Amino acid sequence: MNWDKKIATRQSYGEALAELGKESEKIIVLDADLSKTTKTEIFAKQFPDRFFDIGIAEQNLISVAAGIATFNFIPYVSSFAVFATGRAYDQIRNSIAYPKLNVKICATHSGVTAGEDGATHQMIEDISMMRTLPNMTVLSTSDDTQTRWAVKEIAKINGPVYLRLCRLASPIIYNDDTKFEIGKGHQFGEGTDGTVIATGIVVAEALKAQEKLKKQGIDIRVIDIHTIKPIDKDIIIKAAKETKKIITIEDHNIIGGLGSSVCEVLSTEYPKNVIRMGINDTFGTSGKGEELMKFFHITAEDIVNVYLNNTQN
Numbered sequence: 001m002n003w004d005k006k007i008a009t010r011q012s013y014g015e016a017l018a019e020l021g022k023e024s025e026k027i028i029v030l031d032a033d034l035s036k037t038t039k040t041e042i043f044a045k046q047f048p049d050r051f052f053d054i055g056i057a058e059q060n061l062i063s064v065a066a067g068i069a070t071f072n073f074i075p076y077v078s079s080f081a082v083f084a085t086g087r088a089y090d091q092i093r094n095s096i097a098y099p100k101l102n103v104k105i106c107a108t109h110s111g112v113t114a115g116e117d118g119a120t121h122q123m124i125e126d127i128s129m130m131r132t133l134p135n136m137t138v139l140s141t142s143d144d145t146q147t148r149w150a151v152k153e154i155a156k157i158n159g160p161v162y163l164r165l166c167r168l169a170s171p172i173i174y175n176d177d178t179k180f181e182i183g184k185g186h187q188f189g190e191g192t193d194g195t196v197i198a199t200g201i202v203v204a205e206a207l208k209a210q211e212k213l214k215k216q217g218i219d220i221r222v223i224d225i226h227t228i229k230p231i232d233k234d235i236i237i238k239a240a241k242e243t244k245k246i247i248t249i250e251d252h253n254i255i256g257g258l259g260s261s262v263c264e265v266l267s268t269e270y271p272k273n274v275i276r277m278g279i280n281d282t283f284g285t286s287g288k289g290e291e292l293m294k295f296f297h298i299t300a301e302d303i304v305n306v307y308l309n310n311t312q313n
Contacts, residue, residue, distance in 0.1 A: 003208075005061070006169035007144040008209055009201075012107040013165050014039025016151035017076060017106075021047045027155065028068055032061045032079040038108045040078050058083045062103075064116045064133070067141030069101040074155055081107035081123035081164065085130060097133040104154050105130075106163040110140075110253030112279060113168040113201055115289035122284030128256025130162040131229040137182065138228040140164040140258075142203035145174035146226055154181060159172035164200060166251075168289035171204045173224075181269055185232040194245035194307055197236065199225045199258045202249045205293070208300035212233050213307060228261060240272045247275045247306060249298055254278040275310055277302065 007169040021027050021043050030052045035041040038237055044051035053059040065075040078084070084107035085092065096103045107126065114122045121167040131138045137157060147165065154161040180186065185197075188207060198206040206222045213220055221243065223235055240246055246266070259276030266272050279296055293299050 003171045005172050007172065008167060008169040009141050009147040009165040009295055010037075010039050010167060012144040013106055013108070013151055013163075016044040016148040018042045018046050020152050020155060021050065024074070024155065025050070026072070026074045027072045027186070027245060028052070028075045030061055030065055030075055030077045032056060032058050032083065034079055034253065038078040038080075058088040059091050060302045062088040062105075063095055065103045066091070066095040066099075066101050069103050074102055074104065076104045076106055078106050078108065080121060081110035081126045082121050085126040085162070086123065088218055092135060097135050100135045100159050102158055102160070104161045104163065106151070106165060106167045107128060109167045110164045111166065111201065111285040112292040113166055113251055113289040114284075115167065115292060118169075118286040118288055119284040121190035124161075124251075124253045124257065124279045124284065126164060127228055127252050127258065128260070131261065135159055137161045137231065139182070139226055140200040140228055141226055142198075142224055143170055143173040145172065145176060145178060146180060146197070149180050150226070153180070157182070168201060170201045173204060173207065180226065183227050183230045183232060185235040186224040186226065188222040189220065189225070191221045192243050193218045193249065194220040194221060195239040195243045196220060196303060197223045197239070197246065197248045197258065197262055199228065199250050201251050202298050205300045206249060206297065206303060209303035209307070212300060212304050218307070225258060228258060231261050231265065233265050233269065236262055237269050240266055240270045245275065245307065245310065246272055247303065249277040249303060251293075251298060252278055252310060253281060255281055275306060277306060
């Protein structure tokens with residue numbers, strides 16, 4: 001892992017989207033007056049005829065994308081997560097998910113790591129909202145490499161997709177030759193002392209915690225769940241059977257997100273105590289992204305403390 005080099009997944013998204021535009025003329029990109037921040041401006045500069053700024057009208061953004069999809073194009077729509085999913089939920093539900101249209105919703109500025117944008121813009125419910133929709137595939141990527149893969153891979157899925165992206169820059173975790181598969185988690189290590197299951201920007205924190213615990217003679221495995229839905233049941237059940245503790249961590253409300261998804265799997269397949277780390281059913285607050293990770297206890301140090309202080313298996 002390259003802890004020093006950091007790239008925001010929204011930047012990776014913008015660059016990968018432009019590359020995808022070269023590969024297929026079916027790719028259409030729409031934004032809601034935020035192209036500079038969501039990085040769709042990179043695509044817009046190269047393919048102005050296939051880029052549409054719908055303005056500050058997210059509900060219309062989704063409806064227009066739905067219409068475009070019926071003409072056999074593949075629309076990628078972008079805005080901040082709070083607007084892309086919250087403000088336009090009815091349109092996503094009835095105009096995209098219900099008819100199973102081929103629209104890719106790629107939302108940036110998710111979680112409390114949206115930082116200085118403040119509590120109103122820090123979307124901590126989007127995974128919960130999107131994963132409960134029938135027909136919706138949900139991804140939450142952790143670094144530059146994985147995001148570039150996801151942007152191109154979701155174009156191959158014939159149906160609606162929600163891709164969750166971050167504002168804050170994150171370390172490079174994966175090599176360019178890493179193989180990913182939608183619906184399959186990625187495991188680091190074979191430790192049996194515990195498992196930390198993470199998604200998105202906090203995967204790097206889980207890996208740092210793995211290193212810190214290793215120095216104390218504790219060997220844990222880390223699982224990156226980049227696909228929230230369909231979730232990789234097999235890797236979760238295997239970890240529950242083989243390791244002493246299960247900890248989940250996410251930059252999202254612990255209700256309805258990754259932690260809830262893992263609990264749903266284990267409650268029916270292999271009942272086991274799960275320690276859920278994340279935003280504990282509260283709204284965010286204003287501050288720098290790194291400061292808020294500490295404030296809401298979703299850092300490597302917090303994972304180490306939770307592991308050491310929890311005696312339940």
